[in-house]
Amino acid sequence: MTDKATRRSLRSPLRRPRVRHNVTAAIGADICGGRFPPGTVLPRESDLCETYGVSRTVIRESLKVLETKGLVRGRPRVGTIVCDRAEWNVLDAQILEWMGPDVLSAELLGSILEARRTVEPAAAFLAASRATAQEIADLERACDDMGDAEGDLEAFTAADARFHETLLKASHNKVFHQLSSIIHAALSYALHASNRAAVKRDEALDVHRELVDALRLRDGARAETCSRQILDLAARDLSRLMGDAGGLKTNL
Amino acid sequence: MTDKATRRSLRSPLRRPRVRHNVTAAIGADICGGRFPPGTVLPRESDLCETYGVSRTVIRESLKVLETKGLVRGRPRVGTIVCDRAEWNVLDAQILEWMGPDVLSAELLGSILEARRTVEPAAAFLAASRATAQEIADLERACDDMGDAEGDLEAFTAADARFHETLLKASHNKVFHQLSSIIHAALSYALHASNRAAVKRDEALDVHRELVDALRLRDGARAETCSRQILDLAARDLSRLMGDAGGLKTNL
DNA sequence: TAGCGATTAATTGTATGATGATTTAGCGTG
DNA sequence: CACGCTAAATCATCATACAATTAATCGCTA
Numbered sequence: 001m002t003d004k005a006t007r008r009s010l011r012s013p014l015r016r017p018r019v020r021h022n023v024t025a026a027i028g029a030d031i032c033g034g035r036f037p038p039g040t041v042l043p044r045e046s047d048l049c050e051t052y053g054v055s056r057t058v059i060r061e062s063l064k065v066l067e068t069k070g071l072v073r074g075r076p077r078v079g080t081i082v083c084d085r086a087e088w089n090v091l092d093a094q095i096l097e098w099m100g101p102d103v104l105s106a107e108l109l110g111s112i113l114e115a116r117r118t119v120e121p122a123a124a125f126l127a128a129s130r131a132t133a134q135e136i137a138d139l140e141r142a143c144d145d146m147g148d149a150e151g152d153l154e155a156f157t158a159a160d161a162r163f164h165e166t167l168l169k170a171s172h173n174k175v176f177h178q179l180s181s182i183i184h185a186a187l188s189y190a191l192h193a194s195n196r197a198a199v200k201r202d203e204a205l206d207v208h209r210e211l212v213d214a215l216r217l218r219d220g221a222r223a224e225t226c227s228r229q230i231l232d233l234a235a236r237d238l239s240r241l242m243g244d245a246g247g248l249k250t251n252l
Numbered sequence: 253m254t255d256k257a258t259r260r261s262l263r264s265p266l267r268r269p270r271v272r273h274n275v276t277a278a279i280g281a282d283i284c285g286g287r288f289p290p291g292t293v294l295p296r297e298s299d300l301c302e303t304y305g306v307s308r309t310v311i312r313e314s315l316k317v318l319e320t321k322g323l324v325r326g327r328p329r330v331g332t333i334v335c336d337r338a339e340w341n342v343l344d345a346q347i348l349e350w351m352g353p354d355v356l357s358a359e360l361l362g363s364i365l366e367a368r369r370t371v372e373p374a375a376a377f378l379a380a381s382r383a384t385a386q387e388i389a390d391l392e393r394a395c396d397d398m399g400d401a402e403g404d405l406e407a408f409t410a411a412d413a414r415f416h417e418t419l420l421k422a423s424h425n426k427v428f429h430q431l432s433s434i435i436h437a438a439l440s441y442a443l444h445a446s447n448r449a450a451v452k453r454d455e456a457l458d459v460h461r462e463l464v465d466a467l468r469l470r471d472g473a474r475a476e477t478c479s480r481q482i483l484d485l486a487a488r489d490l491s492r493l494m495g496d497a498g499g500l501k502t503n504l
Numbered sequence: 505t506a507g508c509g510a511t512t513a514a515t516t517g518t519a520t521g522a523t524g525a526t527t528t529a530g531c532g533t534g
Numbered sequence: 535c536a537c538g539c540t541a542a543a544t545c546a547t548c549a550t551a552c553a554a555t556t557a558a559t560c561g562c563t564a
Contacts, residue, residue: 019518020316044544055519057309060546064272064313068320076545077527091343091430108426115427118374119367126366174360175367175434178343182427271547296515307548312517328516329556 023052024062025098031071031082032098041079042072069095091178096185101192106242109189112182113238117231119179120164123171124211124227128220131170138166139212146205156201157191163208167227170215190234193241204233275304276314277350283323283334284350293331294324321347343430348437353444358494361441364434365490369483371431372416375423376463376479380472383422390418391464398457408453409443415460419479422467442486445493456485 027048036042043051048059063080066072070089074080088095090108099108127135145159164187165180211226279300288294295303300311315332318324322341326332340347342360351360379387397411416439417432463478 046544057312057518057520060309061313061316065316065320068317074545075527076525077543079544086426086429089430090426111426111428114374114378114425115371118371122366122370173366174338174342174363175431176363177338178341179427298515309547309549326516327556328554329514331515 019054020058020061023054023058024065025094026052027062028066028069028071028094029098029100031066032088032095033100033103036082038082038084041081044079071095091181093181093184096181097188099185101189104185104189109186109238109242112186113231113235115179115182116186117228117235119176120167120231121224121227123168123173123176124215124223125220126173126176127167127170128215128218128223130172131215135166135170136212136215139163139170139215140209142166143205143208143212146201146208153191157187161187167211186234186238190237190241204230207233271306272310272313275306275310276317277346278304279314280318280321280323280346281350281352283318284340284347285352285355288334290334290336293333296331323347343433345433345436348433349440351437353441356437356441361438361490361494364438365483365487367431367434368438369480369487371428372419372483373476373479375420375425375428376467376475377472378425378428379419379422380467380470380475382424383467387418387422388464388467391415391422391467392461394418395457395460395464398453398460405443409439413439419463438486438490442489442493456482459485 030036042048045056045059045063049056052059063072063074067074067080069092070083070087072080073083090096096104142159142163146156146163149156149159161184164183168176168180168183171177207226207229211223211230214223214226282288294300297308297311297315301308304311315324315326319326321344322335322339324332325335342348348356394411394415398408398415401408401411413436416435420428420432420435423429459478459481463475463482466475466478
C-alpha cells in the first residue's frame with residue numbers, strides 16, 4: 001500500500017496517468033498518419049483492448065472523442081469506420097498535431113495559408129480599435145521574445161505563434177479566436193521543414209513590431225497592411241519550402 | 253431491475269439506439285442554456301446517472317464528448333467543471349444548436365456576422381475559379397428552392413443555408429468549408445427572430461442568382477461583390493431584428 | 505492557538521463481465 | 535430467383551468492483 005504509493009510518486013514523470021488521453025492520441029495518430037485509411041473499419045473494440053492493453057471502457061471513450069472530432073463514425077454491429085478526410089475537423093488542434101508536419105497535405109497547408117490571408121488582416125483591422133492595453137503589451141512581449149530567440153528556432157516559432165494567437169484574440173471576435181489552432185499547425189510545419197533554410201526572420205520581426213505600433217495608434221488600415229506583409233513573407237517561405245509543388249495559388 | 257428495463261422499452265419513443273446521444277444533448281443544452289453557469293461544478297457522475305436514468309458508462313462518454321467540445325473540464329476527485337464561455341468551441345454545430353436562438357448572445361452573433369463578411373466574399377472569389385459544374389448546379393438549385401419556398405419561411409431558410417454552405421464548399425478551401433456551422437446558426441437565429449418582420453427576400457434572391465452567374469462566368473471580382481451585397485442585406489436585417497442593441501459594429 | 509504534516513474520505517478513472525439491441529449474413533422456402 | 539426468416543457477431547448499455555487522485559479533516563508540535 002504505502003510503498004506502492006511511494007514508488008509511484010517517486011517514478012513520477014508520469015504523475016498524470018491519463019491512460020485514456022494517451023490511447024486517444026495513439027488511435028488518432030494512427031488514423032491521421034494513414035495507418036487506417038478512410039473507409040476502412042478499424043478492429044473491433046475487444047481487439048483494440050488487447051492492442052493497446054487497456055480496458056474496453058477506455059477504448060470506447062476514446063472512440064467517442066474521435067467521433068466528435070469527425071475522424072470516425074461508429075455504427076452498431078458493423079464497427080467504427082474511418083471517415084473521409086473531408087469530414088475531419090481540420091480546425092481541431094489535436095488533429096492537426098496528430099497529422100504532423102509529414103502528413104499535412106499540400107492542399108491543407110494551402111487552405112490554411114489562404115484562410116490566414118483572409119482572416120488575419122481583418123482581425124488586425126478589428127484589433128486596432130478593440131485591443132486592450134494588456135493585449136498590446138502581450139504582443140510586444142511576443143516580439144521581444146522573437147528577437148531574443150536569435151538562434152533558437154523553436155523558441156522563435158513559439159513566440160511567433162503566441163503573437164498571431166494574441167492578435168486573433170485581440171480582435172475580440174470569437175470566431176476568429178477559434179482559428180488559433182490552424183496557425184499553430186502552419187507554424188509548426190514551417191518550423192519542421194525550414195530547419196536548414198535560414199529564412200530572414202529579421203525582416204519579419206520588423207513588420208511584426210510595426211503592426212503593434214499601428215495597433216497602439218489605433219490605425220486599422222496600417223495594421224491590416226502590416227498583417228498582409230507578414231503573410232506575404234510567410235507565403236514566400238512556404239512556397240519555397242514546398243518547392244512550389246502542389247500548385248499553391250498565391251492569388252487573393 | 254426488470255421493471256426498469258420494461259419501462260424503458262415501453263416508453264420508447266426513444267426506441268432508436270441513441271441513448272448516449274440524447275444524454276449528451278441534454279447535458280450540453282443544460283450547460284449552453286445557462287442552467288450550469290461557467291465555473292460551477294456539475295453534479296457527480298452517480299447523481300447524473302439518477303437524474304437522466306442511465307448508467308455511468310453513458311454519463312462518462314457524454315462528458316468526454318462535451319469535454320472535447322471545450323464545454324467542461326473534468327478533474328479527478330473534484331468533478332467536472334463548466335468551462336468559461338471563451339473556451340467553448342463556438343464553431344461546433346451542436347454547441348450552436350444547443351445555445352439556440354434565445355441564448356445566442358449579441359456578441360457571438362456579431363462575431364459570426366463579422367466572420368461571414370470576411371470569409372464569404374473571399375470564398376466567393378475563390379469559388380469563381382474553382383467551383384465544379386456540379387457545385388454551380390447545386391447553387392442554382394438552392395436558388396430555385398428559395399424561390400419556390402415563397403411563403404414557407406423554414407424552407408426558404410433551409411435553402412438559403414444550403415446555398416451558403418455549398419458556396420463555402422465550392423471555394424475548395426478546407427478551412428472555409430468547416431465554417432458552415434456558423435452559417436446555420438446565424439440563419440436559424442434569423443429564422444427564429446424574424447417571424448413577423450417580413451424581410452425582403454426577393455431582393456436577396458436576385459443577388460444570390462447574380463452570384464451564381466458570376467461563378468459561371470468565372471468572374472471572381474463580381475462574385476465577391478455579390479457576396480458582400482448579400483451580407484449587407486443580412487447585416488441590415490440582423491441589426492433591425494436586434495434593435496441595434498449590442499452596438500453591432502457594421503464597419504469592415 | 506496557529507501552523508503544518510499525515511491520514512482519511514469522497515470522487516473520478518479504469519477494469520471486468522453480463523445483457524440487450526441491431527444489423528449483416530446465411531439459410532431455407534415459395 | 536426472389537423473398538423472408540433465423541442466427542450470429544458486434545456494438546450499446548448496464549452493473550459492479552477496484553485503483554488513483556486529491557480535497558478536507560484530524561492530530562501533532564511549537
